[in-house]
Amino acid sequence: MGKSKTEMLQGTLDLLILKTLELEPMHGWGITLRIQTLSENELRVNQGSLYPALHRLEENGWILAKWRATENNRQARYYELSAKGRRQLAAETENWLRLSGAVGRILGAAS
Amino acid sequence: MIRRIARAIGDLFDRDGRERGLDAELRFHVDNAAEQLRAEGHSREDAERRARMNTGNLGAVKDECRETRLSHTIETSWLDLRQGIRMLTQNPGFTMAALGTLAVGIGATTAIFSLVYGVLLRPLPYGRGDDLIVLHQQAQARNQRDLRFSVKEIEDYRGAKNTLDAVVEHHSMVFLLLGDNFAERVQTAVVSANFFDSLGVKPALGRTFVESDDTAEADGVLVLSHKYWASRHGADPSIVGRMFAMNNRPHRVIGVLPPIPQYPIESAVYMPTSHCPTRSSQRFQANRNARMMTVFARKKQTATIEQARAELSSIARQLSQAYPESYRPELGYKIAAESLHEELTSSARPALMVLLGAAGFVLLIACANVANLLLAQLLRRGRELALRAALGASRGRLIRQLLAEGIVLSLAGGLLGVAIAPLSLRVLQRFAERFTPRAAEVALDWPVLAFALTAALITGIVFSLAPALWFHRGLNDAVRQGAGQSASAASNRLRAGLVVAQVAVAFVLLAGAGLMLRSVLALREVPVGFGTENVLSMRLTFNNRRYPAIADYRKAWDRILLELPQVNGATSVALSSNVPFDPAGVAIGPSNTEFAIEGRPVTKGELAPVVSTMNVSTEYFATLRQPILQGRGFNERDDAERPQVAMINQTMSRHRWPGENPIGRRVTFNAGQTWIEIIGVVGDVREYGLERPVGDQMYLPIRQNGFASRLIVRTVGDPSLMTGAVTRALRAIDGEIAIDQVSTMALLREESMASAQATAMLLAVFAGIAIVISAFGIGAVIALSVSQRRRELGIRLALGARHSSIIGMVMQQGLAMTALGAAIGIAAALALTTYLEKLLFATRANDPWTYGAVALLFLMIAALACVAPAWRISTIDPVSTLRQD
Numbered sequence: 001m002g003k004s005k006t007e008m009l010q011g012t013l014d015l016l017i018l019k020t021l022e023l024e025p026m027h028g029w030g031i032t033l034r035i036q037t038l039s040e041n042e043l044r045v046n047q048g049s050l051y052p053a054l055h056r057l058e059e060n061g062w063i064l065a066k067w068r069a070t071e072n073n074r075q076a077r078y079y080e081l082s083a084k085g086r087r088q089l090a091a092e093t094e095n096w097l098r099l100s101g102a103v104g105r106i107l108g109a110a111s
Numbered sequence: 112m113i114r115r116i117a118r119a120i121g122d123l124f125d126r127d128g129r130e131r132g133l134d135a136e137l138r139f140h141v142d143n144a145a146e147q148l149r150a151e152g153h154s155r156e157d158a159e160r161r162a163r164m165n166t167g168n169l170g171a172v173k174d175e176c177r178e179t180r181l182s183h184t185i186e187t188s189w190l191d192l193r194q195g196i197r198m199l200t201q202n203p204g205f206t207m208a209a210l211g212t213l214a215v216g217i218g219a220t221t222a223i224f225s226l227v228y229g230v231l232l233r234p235l236p237y238g239r240g241d242d243l244i245v246l247h248q249q250a251q252a253r254n255q256r257d258l259r260f261s262v263k264e265i266e267d268y269r270g271a272k273n274t275l276d277a278v279v280e281h282h283s284m285v286f287l288l289l290g291d292n293f294a295e296r297v298q299t300a301v302v303s304a305n306f307f308d309s310l311g312v313k314p315a316l317g318r319t320f321v322e323s324d325d326t327a328e329a330d331g332v333l334v335l336s337h338k339y340w341a342s343r344h345g346a347d348p349s350i351v352g353r354m355f356a357m358n359n360r361p362h363r364v365i366g367v368l369p370p371i372p373q374y375p376i377e378s379a380v381y382m383p384t385s386h387c388p389t390r391s392s393q394r395f396q397a398n399r400n401a402r403m404m405t406v407f408a409r410k411k412q413t414a415t416i417e418q419a420r421a422e423l424s425s426i427a428r429q430l431s432q433a434y435p436e437s438y439r440p441e442l443g444y445k446i447a448a449e450s451l452h453e454e455l456t457s458s459a460r461p462a463l464m465v466l467l468g469a470a471g472f473v474l475l476i477a478c479a480n481v482a483n484l485l486l487a488q489l490l491r492r493g494r495e496l497a498l499r500a501a502l503g504a505s506r507g508r509l510i511r512q513l514l515a516e517g518i519v520l521s522l523a524g525g526l527l528g529v530a531i532a533p534l535s536l537r538v539l540q541r542f543a544e545r546f547t548p549r550a551a552e553v554a555l556d557w558p559v560l561a562f563a564l565t566a567a568l569i570t571g572i573v574f575s576l577a578p579a580l581w582f583h584r585g586l587n588d589a590v591r592q593g594a595g596q597s598a599s600a601a602s603n604r605l606r607a608g609l610v611v612a613q614v615a616v617a618f619v620l621l622a623g624a625g626l627m628l629r630s631v632l633a634l635r636e637v638p639v640g641f642g643t644e645n646v647l648s649m650r651l652t653f654n655n656r657r658y659p660a661i662a663d664y665r666k667a668w669d670r671i672l673l674e675l676p677q678v679n680g681a682t683s684v685a686l687s688s689n690v691p692f693d694p695a696g697v698a699i700g701p702s703n704t705e706f707a708i709e710g711r712p713v714t715k716g717e718l719a720p721v722v723s724t725m726n727v728s729t730e731y732f733a734t735l736r737q738p739i740l741q742g743r744g745f746n747e748r749d750d751a752e753r754p755q756v757a758m759i760n761q762t763m764s765r766h767r768w769p770g771e772n773p774i775g776r777r778v779t780f781n782a783g784q785t786w787i788e789i790i791g792v793v794g795d796v797r798e799y800g801l802e803r804p805v806g807d808q809m810y811l812p813i814r815q816n817g818f819a820s821r822l823i824v825r826t827v828g829d830p831s832l833m834t835g836a837v838t839r840a841l842r843a844i845d846g847e848i849a850i851d852q853v854s855t856m857a858l859l860r861e862e863s864m865a866s867a868q869a870t871a872m873l874l875a876v877f878a879g880i881a882i883v884i885s886a887f888g889i890g891a892v893i894a895l896s897v898s899q900r901r902r903e904l905g906i907r908l909a910l911g912a913r914h915s916s917i918i919g920m921v922m923q924q925g926l927a928m929t930a931l932g933a934a935i936g937i938a939a940a941l942a943l944t945t946y947l948e949k950l951l952f953a954t955r956a957n958d959p960w961t962y963g964a965v966a967l968l969f970l971m972i973a974a975l976a977c978v979a980p981a982w983r984i985s986t987i988d989p990v991s992t993l994r995q996d
Contacts, residue, residue, distance in 0.1 A: 075139075
């Protein structure tokens with residue numbers, strides 16, 4: 001894990017996980033790869049944060065877990081967005097955009 | 112949420128499955144990472160090593176995953192509980208002290224709450240009981256707040272149709288109920304046919320009245336009260352249909368009521384209005400001033416009680432204008448309406464609230480005591496807790512554990528408390544009976560148990576929170592010191608503070624109990640005005656069909672007065688219409704009659720004088736030993752043929768004829784048609800209870816006036832042993848005389864003080880518990896402080912200090928806490944005992960003697976509590992103490 005890679009706040013990680021699962025169910029490894037790829041290697045997810053986060057989201061009822069075979073025919077725990085999770089994603093996305101917009105405006109004004 | 116719980120349950124039952132899943136999931140991730148690394152060109156071993164390294168501490172990750180689960184919280188709570196129970200069983204001394212304190216605190220509070228709930232809070236056991244109201248006519252100028260209603264008035268007030276659904280009446284008579292070899296005087300409630308329907312009362316057996324029962328031609332019907340049915344007829348299920356004779360006509364039992372509180376009076380049987388001889392007479396019904404009935408109403412659900420009052424008041428105003436003779440303006444007639452609930456409970460409220468407060472105080476003291484015990488316990492466990500903190504138990508986890516221990520303790524204490532609470536239930540019901548018809552509803556049922564559980568839980572949180580919070584701050588010290596030695600400065604302050612608080616609260620309780628006791632003593636001191644010892648009294652009811660005219664009664668009375676003194680052991684016999692301390696009289700006070708004094712005409716618009724009257728036989732004053740102060744007493748010649756005469760009490764003499772001689776003055780009760788001459792003045796008697804100031808009282812001879820229903824016998828020995836002989840002598844005169852309310856004057860006097868005494872006793876019990884618990888609190892703090900300072904004290908001794916001076920030093924510490932607590936207690940008691948004022952008689956709530964005595968008592972008890980631990984100082988051997996550590 002490079003120190004220069006951006007450290008993520010917990011809420012951000014939750015949001016990214018939910019977003020990643022929006023299209024299709026995935027296992028933890030898949031989520032790691034997807035976030036890495038989509039962020040063009042800018043964000044790396046530490047497993048030490050990923051799995052507790054997944055279990056927490058599951059406990060909240062935002063995602064559902066199911067054991068399923070991968071294309072290589074190995075059993076993996078797949079996570080899937082629940083209806084509640086979808087609503088949560090929408091709300092959090094809006095929050096995030098509003099917040100980052102505000103931060104961006106402040107930074108823009110300061111320069 | 113449901114899914115969460117379901118999953119938690121699944122997790123708890125399949126812990127292995129959960130673990131395997133977690134393993135497999137992380138394994139999958141590591142394998143994939145390794146595969147990727149190999150694809151990037153690392154060797155197999157290298158890839159696996161790096162992948163595992165990247166994953167970090169697998170165990171920690173698993174821990175974190177587990178902790179997100181509900182099942183985890185449940186599991187650790189369970190562990191906390193088990194740990195708590197283990198801690199408690201390992202320290203039986205501590206546990207028993209704490210459990211005992213809690214059981215007493217929670218038991219007392221629960222018992223009193225059952226009383227408060229049953230009487231004040233429980234909904235009335237009538238249908239829509241909140242809409243039931245009681246009407247009163249009031250004559251404000253006479254301070255009469257509870258005037259009854261006449262038939263005409265009830266008809267008029269039925270006109271309040273906008274706010275009231277039904278207006279029903281109730282009055283109480285005493286009739287003889289005759290069955291097969293069965294004659295009994297029964298309190299009979301005479302009610303409207305729709306009385307029970309309007310109150311929403313469904314019969315337990317049979318039916319209640321319908322309109323067709325309430326006509327002059329209808330067969331006589333009776334409904335029995337539950338209590339009378341159970342106590343006098345053995346709860347006979349076939350009672351419906353049984354025939355009795357009453358007022359010389361047959362009456363059939365048609366139903367039995369459920370056990371409901373009966374207001375305004377507890378009755379044995381109920382009958383419809385048309386069968387009451389008095390109520391059904393034409394003359395009575397036509398007389399607007401014949402006010403005999405209590406009126407209940409059911410308010411419309413949409414109307415407020417204020418709206419009902421407004422509508423009733425507007426009717427009252429119309430009546431005042433239409434019938435100025437019946438509603439004389441100078442009397443200030445008004446109509447009032449109060450909720451039935453309020454009527455049933457208002458007189459119980461002050462005493463119950465005071466007791467609930469007292470019980471709450473006992474619980475508070477118990478809390479402080481257990482908190483103190485827990486703190487001492489924590490100090491001893493300082494090393495264990497510090498070790499667990501060092502081994503990585505989080506602070507929150509440790510505090511949660513302390514809370515769990517507290518809750519285990521309080522729930523166990525609460526259980527014990529609930530187990531002992533029923534022991535007091537009978538006593539408390541008896542107590543409540545003195546204030547309210549709802550006493551039978553007092554029970555330990557679900558709402559009360561829920562209260563006990565809540566009280567226990569809150570108690571547990573309160574008393575374990577203080578130590579836990581201290582612990583939170585003090586843990587650093589404990590860790591550093593490695594033991595509970597000097598982490599205790601803060602805790603000692605907290606412990607001393609808890610003891611001071613205990614003493615302060617106990618002081619308030621003791622001051623309250625002291626005031627009540629003083630008030631009871633003051634009550635006992637009140638001179639009653641006659642000799643209460645060796646006097647038997649009973650109520651007689653004659654079958655009025657055997658005595659068609661007043662002259663027939665007078666003949667029977669003469670026989671009684673002639674023959675009863677022949678009974679062995681009787682020295683003097685009298686008949687009267689009332690007896691002093693009659694429970695009904697004590698409850699409602701005198702009922703006054705207007706009269707006029709010769710030569711003192713009352714001008715229109717002025718209030719006429721009033722007086723309470725009673726009818727007595729010739730020997731009445733001699734029998735009671737009520738002194739004749741002026742003039743003469745009644746004699747045999749004061750009969751119907753002679754001019755009417757009366758005697759008055761001293762209060763009336765001073766009130767109406769101050770500085771004059773009342774003998775020979777004349778008064779009239781019928782606007783001068785007959786004049787009554789005052790022939791004597793007797794000493795004042797507390798006819799209506801010790802608490803009521805003596806009012807104007809007039810005595811009229813039964814040979815000239817009214818009826819007598821009380822037999823009074825002065826005896827040589829114990830009057831209660833004479834009941835049988837007196838009853839036999841009465842039966843010989845008339846076998847159908849019903850006899851009840853047999854008592855002695857001494858008992859009646861006691862009875863009149865019983866509610867004050869019972870309140871005082873209950874408060875004294877609470878105060879006693881409080882003082883014992885506080886004394887233990889003081890003792891425990893001193894003991895701990897002595898054992899903590901053992902070394903320091905040893906050094907002092909080694910340096911030449913004397914044992915006695917050190918004991919004095921320690922005692923001083925205990926007394927200082929007590930003095931501070933007492934000082935706070937005095938301030939708090941001065942503020943709080945004002946709530947007692949309603950219950951006090953001839954005692955001020957800030958009575959300095961009571962406060963002084965209580966403070967002195969506290970210092971003495973504190974000194975006693977300190978003696979034992981302080982004495983242990985004398986066992987300190989300086990040399991061995993110095994060698995320790």
